[in-house]
Amino acid sequence: xxxxxxxxxxxxxxxxxxxxxxxxxxxxxxxxxxxxxxxxxxxxxxxxxxxxxxxxxxxxxxxxxxxxxxxxxxxxxxxxxxxxxxxxxxxxxxxxxxxxxxxxxxxxxxxxxxxxxxxxxxxxxxxxxxxxxxxxxxxxxxxxxxxxxxxxxxxxxxxxxxxxxxxxxxxxxxxxxxxxxxxxxxxxxxxxxxxxxxxxxxxxxxxxxxxx
Amino acid sequence: xxxxxxxxxxxxxxxxxxxxxxxxxxxxxxxxxxxxxxxxxxxxxxxxxxxxxxxxxxxxxxxxxxxxxxxxxxxxxxxxxxxxxxxxxxxxxxxxxxxxxxxxxxxxxxxxxxxxxxxxxxxxxxxxxxxxxxxxxxxxxxxxxxxxxxxxxxxxxxxxxxxxxxxxxxxxxxxxxxxxxxxxxxxxxxxxxxxxxxxxxxxxxxxxxxxx
DNA sequence: CGGTCTCTTGATTGTTGTCAAAGGCGGTGG
DNA sequence: CCACCGCCTTTGACAACAATCAAGAGACCG
Numbered sequence: 001x002x003x004x005x006x007x008x009x010x011x012x013x014x015x016x017x018x019x020x021x022x023x024x025x026x027x028x029x030x031x032x033x034x035x036x037x038x039x040x041x042x043x044x045x046x047x048x049x050x051x052x053x054x055x056x057x058x059x060x061x062x063x064x065x066x067x068x069x070x071x072x073x074x075x076x077x078x079x080x081x082x083x084x085x086x087x088x089x090x091x092x093x094x095x096x097x098x099x100x101x102x103x104x105x106x107x108x109x110x111x112x113x114x115x116x117x118x119x120x121x122x123x124x125x126x127x128x129x130x131x132x133x134x135x136x137x138x139x140x141x142x143x144x145x146x147x148x149x150x151x152x153x154x155x156x157x158x159x160x161x162x163x164x165x166x167x168x169x170x171x172x173x174x175x176x177x178x179x180x181x182x183x184x185x186x187x188x189x190x191x192x193x194x195x196x197x198x199x200x201x202x203x204x205x206x207x208x209x210x211x212x
Numbered sequence: 213x214x215x216x217x218x219x220x221x222x223x224x225x226x227x228x229x230x231x232x233x234x235x236x237x238x239x240x241x242x243x244x245x246x247x248x249x250x251x252x253x254x255x256x257x258x259x260x261x262x263x264x265x266x267x268x269x270x271x272x273x274x275x276x277x278x279x280x281x282x283x284x285x286x287x288x289x290x291x292x293x294x295x296x297x298x299x300x301x302x303x304x305x306x307x308x309x310x311x312x313x314x315x316x317x318x319x320x321x322x323x324x325x326x327x328x329x330x331x332x333x334x335x336x337x338x339x340x341x342x343x344x345x346x347x348x349x350x351x352x353x354x355x356x357x358x359x360x361x362x363x364x365x366x367x368x369x370x371x372x373x374x375x376x377x378x379x380x381x382x383x384x385x386x387x388x389x390x391x392x393x394x395x396x397x398x399x400x401x402x403x404x405x406x407x408x409x410x411x412x413x414x415x416x417x418x419x420x421x422x423x424x
Numbered sequence: 425c426g427g428t429c430t431c432t433t434g435a436t437t438g439t440t441g442t443c444a445a446a447g448g449c450g451g452t453g454g
Numbered sequence: 455c456c457a458c459c460g461c462c463t464t465t466g467a468c469a470a471c472a473a474t475c476a477a478g479a480g481a482c483c484g
Contacts (some may be wrong), residue, residue, distance in 0.1 A: 134301045134302065137349055
């Protein structure tokens, strides 16, 4: 089993504190595609993502998913809902196999807020959420071409590891639209894409200036 | 001049602490329309909005504003940028006459994070930002009709105090589109609007179920 | 009473989603 | 080894949506 001491959040806690967390928490494994929690559920646990990565999205009334952001281990999960006593704001779905520490925060909650070190970690985590959310809001006001351009510039390295269908989900557009946009970029000689989805930039400047 | 003791954030501080803040802060008055800070600027101050209300928005490369959210006194302003050492994420523009306390956080910053009471206030403020941002992301995935419906249900009271042009800005749509949507709602007998922009709901259920 | 701003309406355009069809590719089971 | 299935991708045709452009009517203010 994983030693709590090895988790960065807890490395500076006293033995007593570690003991409390140990007592009220349990490790759980998830497969890719599993949902850790659903939006609008009442939070039961605070999660610490120990291994793997998780996609966060919202689902609208028609069942359509709107992708918001992505977090990698090690990070807090569900902390906003847990500590502010509201339902989960988003749905957390594993993008890969994940190991998660589930903490019964009703027993340890005070703890997190009162311990200065943990509180600072919490603030840091909240900052990151805010950055990601501002980024998501920003993206939502972009045209699809701009969104695709931004994505391929930022994520060119991992581009070849994903299907276009997966990428289109993260970009909140249809695979058809993504295909057409990439095609246009190729025709205009902004990029080249080989048979293995490997991407090469020919005119990165033009891509960057799409939105101006 | 306003006594720092009367500001909720500071009411529980010691005399010494109040002294430090007093030493490194100054009050400033803004008129409606004035900008307190611009996105991408390096933060110099942490602000506490003492009186009035402020709109937060992002401006894209083409100069188009994308409205994000609104805050009312008393609240923190610019705290994310100030404490995480990045540029301001959004532009803060006064919606009304405002009184703002400008704090030189480079002198008092540690203070905020170390004082358990202030730190908790900071966390609370960050939660609120996150809620507003998730709400903004959510809205951005709605159709204009749904966005208008949501707005008039939530803001029916203040509806008559604003011009349609102002409202359309907050809804991130053009005045023409807003006018057409309201017209459709009237034709379908969901709402009535009198000469003074006073709104009456006739079929609120239909409005709520637009998105399903 | 002239000017500015708001609101409305029509016509048009650009963008993106939807639907449908077809080809490719990989895996599976007979 | 081949037939088949399922998924991904591409392409075309089309529809829905919302912005833009343009014009005109009305309200408010100096």
